[in-house]
Amino acid sequence: MTGAGLLGGLVLWGFGTWWLALATLTTLRFIRQGLPFNLGWWAFTFPLGVFTASTFSLGSLTHLGFFTGLGEVFVPVLAVLWLLVTVRTAHGVWRGELLGKVPALPAIGLPRA
Known part of the structure; x- marks a missing residue:
């Protein structure tokens, strides 16, 4: 089963x-072409994280330095991507440009004690 898992993992x-x-x-x-930032940029982080983890797993399973070295290249790339998207998200929320106008909640009267 290890061989089949390795073959499937490589594919x-x-x-x-x-x-x-x-x-x-x-x-x-x-x-x-001027790609604007939006929350869809978060969709880049998860697949790259999984790809990085699977690269390390293949390196561990095959004992090939190629996979381990490539995984070590992807870790800082992933960290920079996370930082970039986090900062851009925080900036967009802070300036009110990312989520659009959020309507104010109606005042709810609380019962008096």
Whole structure:
């Protein structure tokens, strides 16, 4: 079963590599066209985190330095992405540009004691 799991892991890692290449190239293309920040940017963090974890797992299972080294490259990239998206989200919320106008809640009268 370990061999089957390794084979499946390598196939899925290959699909993840393809996704990463397409996502990176597509994002760079749209950044050049003025891609605005929105909450959808958080969708980049989870797949990259899973891809990084799976790269380390393949390195541990295969004992190949390639996977471990690549995982070590992805950790700081992931950290920078988290920081960038966190800062941009906080900035957008602080300025009121990210969530749009949030209507005020109606005043609710509390019963007097």
